[in-house]
Structure formats: structure tokens, C-alpha cells
Amino acid sequence: MAKASTKAGVRRSRKKTANELLLRVPALEFNQGKDRRLYSFAVDGKELHKFCTISRVSRNDSEGLSGYQRPEVVSHIVQIREYLESENPLLPNAIVVAFDESVRFKPSSPNSENDKAISRTGVLEIPVKEGVLDALKPGWIVDGQQRAAALRDARVEGFPICVVGFIASGLEEQRQQFILVNATKPLPKGLIYELLPSTEGKLPIALQRRRYPALLSERLNFDDDSPMQGMIRTPTNGTGVIADNSILKMLENSLTDGVLYLYDDIEEQLDVLKTFWSAVKTVFPDAWGELPRKSRLMHGAGIVAMGFLMDTIADRHRRTKALTSKVFVNDLEPLRDICHWTEGYWEFGADNRLKWNELQNVPRHIQLLSNYLLIQYRELVWKA
Amino acid sequence: MKFFFPDSQDLVDPSFDFDTEKRKETRIRQRDDLYAHEVFEKPPYDGMLVSMAIVHGTGGSTGRYTLGQQRRFSVEGAREFLRLPKGLELIGDCGAFTYVKEPVPPVSVEQVARFYEDSGFDYGASVDHIILEYDPQWDRPLPGTKPVPEDCVRRQELTIQLARDFQKLCRQQKVRFEPIGIAQGWSPKSYSKAVSALQKMGYKYIALGGLVPLKSTEILQVLEEVSPKLRPSTGLHLFGVTRLDYVKEFARHSVISFDSTSPLTQAFKEDRENYYGPERKYPAIRVPQVDINQKLKNRILSGEVSQAEAFRLERECLEALRDFDRRSFRRLELIEVLNEYQQLYGSTRNYSADYEILLKDRPWKECPCAVCRKLGINVVIFRGAERNRRRGFHNVYVTYKRLKHIRGKARTL
Numbered sequence: 001m002a003k004a005s006t007k008a009g010v011r012r013s014r015k016k017t018a019n020e021l022l023l024r025v026p027a028l029e030f031n032q033g034k035d036r037r038l039y040s041f042a043v044d045g046k047e048l049h050k051f052c053t054i055s056r057v058s059r060n061d062s063e064g065l066s067g068y069q070r071p072e073v074v075s076h077i078v079q080i081r082e083y084l085e086s087e088n089p090l091l092p093n094a095i096v097v098a099f100d101e102s103v104r105f106k107p108s109s110p111n112s113e114n115d116k117a118i119s120r121t122g123v124l125e126i127p128v129k130e131g132v133l134d135a136l137k138p139g140w141i142v143d144g145q146q147r148a149a150a151l152r153d154a155r156v157e158g159f160p161i162c163v164v165g166f167i168a169s170g171l172e173e174q175r176q177q178f179i180l181v182n183a184t185k186p187l188p189k190g191l192i193y194e195l196l197p198s199t200e201g202k203l204p205i206a207l208q209r210r211r212y213p214a215l216l217s218e219r220l221n222f223d224d225d226s227p228m229q230g231m232i233r234t235p236t237n238g239t240g241v242i243a244d245n246s247i248l249k250m251l252e253n254s255l256t257d258g259v260l261y262l263y264d265d266i267e268e269q270l271d272v273l274k275t276f277w278s279a280v281k282t283v284f285p286d287a288w289g290e291l292p293r294k295s296r297l298m299h300g301a302g303i304v305a306m307g308f309l310m311d312t313i314a315d316r317h318r319r320t321k322a323l324t325s326k327v328f329v330n331d332l333e334p335l336r337d338i339c340h341w342t343e344g345y346w347e348f349g350a351d352n353r354l355k356w357n358e359l360q361n362v363p364r365h366i367q368l369l370s371n372y373l374l375i376q377y378r379e380l381v382w383k384a
Numbered sequence: 385m386k387f388f389f390p391d392s393q394d395l396v397d398p399s400f401d402f403d404t405e406k407r408k409e410t411r412i413r414q415r416d417d418l419y420a421h422e423v424f425e426k427p428p429y430d431g432m433l434v435s436m437a438i439v440h441g442t443g444g445s446t447g448r449y450t451l452g453q454q455r456r457f458s459v460e461g462a463r464e465f466l467r468l469p470k471g472l473e474l475i476g477d478c479g480a481f482t483y484v485k486e487p488v489p490p491v492s493v494e495q496v497a498r499f500y501e502d503s504g505f506d507y508g509a510s511v512d513h514i515i516l517e518y519d520p521q522w523d524r525p526l527p528g529t530k531p532v533p534e535d536c537v538r539r540q541e542l543t544i545q546l547a548r549d550f551q552k553l554c555r556q557q558k559v560r561f562e563p564i565g566i567a568q569g570w571s572p573k574s575y576s577k578a579v580s581a582l583q584k585m586g587y588k589y590i591a592l593g594g595l596v597p598l599k600s601t602e603i604l605q606v607l608e609e610v611s612p613k614l615r616p617s618t619g620l621h622l623f624g625v626t627r628l629d630y631v632k633e634f635a636r637h638s639v640i641s642f643d644s645t646s647p648l649t650q651a652f653k654e655d656r657e658n659y660y661g662p663e664r665k666y667p668a669i670r671v672p673q674v675d676i677n678q679k680l681k682n683r684i685l686s687g688e689v690s691q692a693e694a695f696r697l698e699r700e701c702l703e704a705l706r707d708f709d710r711r712s713f714r715r716l717e718l719i720e721v722l723n724e725y726q727q728l729y730g731s732t733r734n735y736s737a738d739y740e741i742l743l744k745d746r747p748w749k750e751c752p753c754a755v756c757r758k759l760g761i762n763v764v765i766f767r768g769a770e771r772n773r774r775r776g777f778h779n780v781y782v783t784y785k786r787l788k789h790i791r792g793k794a795r796t797l
Contacts, residue, residue, distance in 0.1 A: 072691055258452060308452070316459075370451055
């Protein structure tokens with residue numbers, strides 16, 4: 001009766017009804033407390049949708065809330081899909097499925113009575129009806145719907161994935177598990193940025209874009225000849241005075257629209273960065289290295305605005321001379337008196353006067369400070 | 385008569401793939417993207433108009449450019465930033481529409497002049513304050529009619545004063561751009577008065593603002609009042625006006641240039657006139673993105689619509705359109721599929737009759753422009769910025785071609 005399938009680890013057998021199959025998969029059963037049985041097994045990701053469905057949240061007129069999942073997020077699915085289609089993907093975490101009571105576990109040796117064993121092997125029998133309505137499928141995906149959708153759509157032959165199943169008593173229990181697995185906090189951004197430079201392989205586009213700035217930032221933070229050595233605050237360098245995000249923003253601006261765009265070589269880019277920021281340190285020694293609350297130079301607005309100044313000074317000189325420390329210092333000196341990083345007032349013109357510590361790391365203030373510095377640079381240095 | 389195209393960072397990404405709807409991961413906005421003058425073999429306009437409001441923002445807004453782009457714009461200059469070919473001209477203005485609700489313009493004459501000078505504009509418009517009301521009856525007040533609102537008078541006086549300050553500053557600083565004086569008014573006579581004042585200050589290039597909501601005949605009435613007072617050396621610019629049917633009349637009244645985004649924006653803002661054909665305008669075929677269209681997203685979220693079904697129909701529509709373009713899918717079946725999807729996303733409008741005409745005419749097949757040649761039927765699909773903006777570029781191309789045709793027939797334009 002049982003017919004062996006070529007698909008890894010999956011055996012099917014035909015039951016009485018013509019269109020009902022019994023999917024039989026080798027599985028591990030273990031108890032998690034009283035009456036809580038979990039089943040761990042592997043299936044081809046492409047087969048998942050044969051026996052699983054997603055309980056989409058909706059509200060019927062009379063019956064109140066049904067289901068619990070949000071809709072698929074295409075951009076997210078596309079990212080996972082592209083990763084699955086990449087050279088050597090790995091999907092270690094399991095899809096979590098809640099089964100109804102039609103799913104059975106058959107232990108391989110039913111009589112073994114080993115108290116110490118926390119798990120036993122066997123076969124999980126999942127009834128699969130071809131062409132059946134989604135609602136009548138025996139499994140509901142509690143966690144991993146985006147991954148499951150990506151597996152379904154990916155242009156790959158097949159992809160074995162790990163599934164953890166449990167038999168749920170009803171919708172309420174599924175909902176509880178759904179909330180529990182999804183209420184976790186995402187990783188802090190700073191930690192992800194810090195991990196970026198030392199990762200390989202494909203990442204989602206947003207992160208891929210940040211990988212290169214993160215690499216530059218890491219070098220600025222740890223190179224011996226960097227004026228910012230140890231000064232960029234990251235999860236592993238909690239004593240840094242400059243927020244990693246401020247540095248990344250400054251680097252991104254210059255990589256797309258400033259001096260860093262002009263170089264392909266990271267050493268040349270770092271050379272310009274280190275030379276410029278050393279000059280900043282020379283010209284503003286009192287404001288350098290202080291906490292942002294004591295010095296706005298180390299603050300998001302200061303770092304980003306000074307980054308624009310770096311790009312502009314470079315634009316002015318790069319065609320005629322090497323960007324040496326002297327060039328930067330000479331061009332920064334005339335601005336010393338109009339900068340109020342640690343005390344006094346910024347005179348932004350007209351009725352725009354800000355006390356030094358009123359300057360905030362918000363787009364409006366960053367623009368105000370950047371424009372001010374660039375206009376002053378033109379008036380006091382470039383045109384002078 | 386010259387046509388200036390206003391910049392609002394309308395670019396297309398050449399790496400966008402219309403089949404997979406993906407783009408190159410390393411693409412850098414603006415640097416790798418293309419302006420309309422880079423898409424076509426020859427630029428579809430005589431120049432561009434750039435507002436300070438779009439670049440830097442005015443008052444509370446931060447503009448459409450990133451800070452990095454703003455910096456590069458002022459250091460490299462507008463011409464290099466926009467990668468504008470030789471021969472095309474650049475007008476700068478301050479973008480009065482963005483601060484129309486404020487009591488006074490939030491920009492100073494100095495700021496504006498510096499913006500034009502630093503960025504290397506050919507022409508720079510004075511600071512103005514738009515007058516929103518228009519009524520020719522105010523020129524012949526009858527007993528019992530309301531007088532001209534005080535705010536109109538105040539805005540006009542302010543605009544004239546700012547133009548005077550601007551002219552003075554430009555002379556003092558010996559700027560390299562030619563100043564344009566802006567006239568605001570609420571009736572033919574009031575416009576005429578403003579224009580005369582500007583002419584007296586020495587302006588040779590005068591722009592009329594606030595004409596956008598006016599009917600073409602009303603614009604003509606204004607011009608009829610204004611032009612007799614003009615010196616032979618004075619030329620007029622019309623802000624935000626594209627009325628190709630009236631180009632000849634406008635020219636007779638000394639209009640030498642105009643600017644308008646409407647050929648571009650009609651591609652995705654109009655209800656039925658999205659694609660400019662040689663004889664008529666057509667609606668574009670709506671195939672919204674399931675995951676982006678807000679209406680559809682809400683219906684899916686509430687469980688009203690099945691997401692899988694929406695995805696299926698969306699794909700089916702796109703495939704049917706592609707097959708139709710290859711002549712392997714019937715028109716009527718295509719319209720059926722489109723309607724089915726439309727019902728799902730809940731549009732109340734019925735475009736079937738319009739679609740039928742569009743699909744029968746296949747105007748994109750006839751169009752020689754680079755966009756239509758490259759995109760095929762995609763140019764008439766209303767979906768996402770990459771398609772919609774390219775259709776807008778096509779409309780700009782058609783508009784300019786028509787203008788050149790009119791110019792060719794009347795040598796004096």
C-alpha cells in the first residue's frame with residue numbers, strides 16, 4: 001500500500017478515498033510540560049502549502065474576529081525569495097504550524113518506556129486532500145508565513161525546511177502562540193550595523209546599502225591613525241561620544257553626493273576622512289571629543305553638517321591640489337569664530353538665532369546648520 | 385516661444401525591469417537616474433525652471449532634494465547637477481505656490497538672489513506673493529459691488545516692492561543672471577499696472593504669475609490689457625500655463641516663454657486624459673500594485689478581499705496586457721480581466737469603453753518617441769512611478785513636438 005516517494009524524507013500512502021493522501025514524515029516527538037507535545041520534522045518547502053494554510057485576520061459581521069495573520073508583505077517576501085534563489089542559502093529556523101486533531105503521531109517503538117528520554121522518534125501522519133479549500137487543511141502557519149510564501153514562489157526545485165508542529169485545541173490557542181512568537185523585540189539597529197562589515201553573502205537591500213558605510217565607520221573607529229579612534233558609540237563601544245548613526249549618515253551623504261563618491265578605493269576614502277576630521281580636531285580642540293550634550297560638534301547635526309563642509313572643501317580644491325591636512329585646516333580656520341559648538345549663540349541670520357545647545361538632531365536644524373556653514377564658507381573662504 | 389519644464393526631481397531609473405519590476409541594487413538616486421532630456425534623443429523642452437522651494441524648501445518645509453543634493457546643486461551649479469545639455473536655458477524662481485498661505489514670503493530677496501547666483505541660473509525671478517482671487521469686474525466697479533479685497537492689494541504692493549529690491553540688489557552685486565520681474569494681479573487692469581511698474585524699474589523680462597486657475601480666454605483678456613503698454617524690447621513669460629491652442633495669440637501679445645508640468649502630471653493625476661495620442665488623449669489602464677495600492681491593502685487587511693486572489697488577478701492582467709501587445713490575446717477578454725481586477729480593488733469608475741478605444745487604436749505603436757519604442761504597452765499602464773513618469777515624459781515629448789510644429793508654421797514665434 002505505502003508508496004515511497006523520491007522527495008527527501010517524505011513518504012506517501014494512498015488511503016481509501018481517491019483524492020486523499022496521507023503524508024507520512026519522520027518526526028521527533030517531545031513533551032513540553034503536561035499534555036504539550038511538539039513535533040519536529042523536515043519537509044520540502046514547496047509541499048508546505050499542501051497541508052498548511054494561513055489564518056488571515058478578518059471580521060465577519062456577526063461572528064466577531066476570525067483568523068489572526070496580517071497579509072503577506074511583498075517586499076519582505078521578495079527579499080527572502082531572492083535570498084533563497086542565491087547561491088547557497090540556509091534557513092535554519094523552523095516554520096511553526098498548529099495542527100488540528102486529524103494529525104497523528106506513530107512512534108517507531110510504541111512500547112519503549114524510557115523515562116529519561118525527552119524525545120522519541122516516529123512518523124507524523126498528515127492527511128492531505130487535493131484541491132481542498134484552504135480552511136479545511138489540517139495545518140495553520142503560526143510563524144513563518146513570509147518565509148512560506150517565499151518558498152512557494154522561489155524559482156528553486158525544492159528546499160527542505162524545518163517545521164515545528166503542535167496540536168492545538170482551537171483558534172484561541174493558535175492565536176496565543178501567534179502573539180507569543182511575534183511579540184519579540186527586533187534587534188537593535190546599532191547591533192545590526194556593527195555586525196554588517198563582517199558579514200558575507202546576500203542581505204536585504206536596505207542593509208546591503210549600509211554595509212559599506214558601516215565598514216568605513218568601523219575603520220574610523222578602530223584604525224590607529226584615525227582621529228575618531230574609539231569615539232564612535234556602538235554596542236561594543238559604549239563609551240564612544242559620537243552616535244554611530246550620525247557617522248553613517250555623514251558617510252552616506254558623501255558616498256552619494258560628496259567627495260567619497262569620487263573614489264573607488266576604500267583606503268583613499270579613509271585617507272580623505274582621516275585627514276579632514278584630524279583638521280577639524282586641530283581647529284576645534286575644545287569641542288572635540290566631548291559628549292554631544294557638552295559639544296554640538298560631536299552631535300548628529302554637527303557631524304553631518306561638517307561632513308558637507310568636507311565635501312565642499314574637497315570640491316573646491318581637488319582639481320588643483322592634494323587634499324592635505326593643511327588644505328583642510330586653512331579652509332576651516334576662518335570659520336572658527338562663527339562656530340558655537342560649546343557656548344554662545346548661532347547667528348543664522350534674520351530672526352534665526354539659536355543658543356548653542358538648542359541645536360537639535362532634527363532635519364530642520366541639520367539643514368539650518370549645514371546651509372549656514374556652507375554660506376559662511378563661500379563668503380569667508382571661497383570668495384575671499 | 386520657448387517651453388520651460390519645471391524640475392521637481394522627476395527622474396526615471398534606467399535599471400528598472402518591467403517584467404520583474406526590480407531595479408539594480410547599487411543604483412544611486414539622481415546620479416544613475418535619467419531626466420527627460422536624457423531619455424530622448426533631443427531634449428523635449430527649451431530649458432528648465434527650478435524653484436528654490438523644490439531644492440531647499442521654504443519656511444517650514446525641507447524641499448525635495450536631500451541635503452547632499454542641495455549641497456552639490458549649489459557647488460556644481462544647476463546646469464551640471466541637472467546634466468542639462470548646451471543650448472538649454474535655466475530659469476530660477478522661488479516657488480511662491482509653496483508659501484501661498486503665509487502672510488508674507490518666508491524667503492528674503494538676498495537668499496533668493498544668492499541661490500540664483502551660486503547655482504548659475506541664466507534667469508532669476510523676483511520674490512512674489514500669489515494673489516488667489518481674480519475678477520475682471522473689479523476693473524469696472526458698479527454701485528453696490530464689493531471692492532477689491534485688501535489682501536489682494538497688499539500682495540501686489542509687496543510683490544512690486546520685492547521686485548524693486550531685487551532689481552537693486554542684482555545691480556549692486558553685478559549678478560550674472562538676468563532678473564525677471566514677476567507681476568501679480570486680480571484683473572486685466574491690475575496686471576497691466578504691475579507690469580508697467582516693473583517695466584519702469586528696468587525689467588525686460590516679465591513673468592505673469594497666478595494665471596494657473598484662469599480660463600484661456602481670461603488669460604487673453606489680461607494679455608490684451610498688458611501688451612499695448614509694453615516696450616518692443618520687453619518679453620513676457622507665463623507661469624504654469626500650457627495652452628497650445630492659444631500659443632499664436634499669446635505670441636502676438638509678446639509672450640516669449642511659458643512653463644508647465646501639466647503634460648507630466650496629467651499622466652498620473654487626471655482621470656481619463658493620461659496618455660497623449662496624436663489625435664486625442666487616452667486614459668491609462670489601471671493595474672494597481674496589490675501591495676502598494678492603499679484601498680486594496682485596506683480591503684485585504686480587513687479580510688474583505690483575499691490577498692491570493694488579488695495577486696492572481698494582478699498577474700493575470702499584466703500577462704494579458706503583454707500578450708495583447710504581442711497580438712496573442714483578445715481585446716475583449718483583456719477588458720474582462722481588467723474589469724474583474726477593478727471590481728476587486730473597488731474602483732467605482734468604469735473605463736471599459738475608454739479602454740476599448742485605446743486598445744483598438746494602439747497609439748503607442750505609432751509613437752516614434754524613445755519611451756514608447758522601449759516600453760511598448762507598458763507606457764499606457766497606470767502603475768507605479770516608473771511607468772507613470774515615463775508616460776509623463778512621453779506627454780512632454782508630444783507637447784513639445786506640437787509646439788515646434790506651431791512654431792514652424794508661424795516663423796515669427
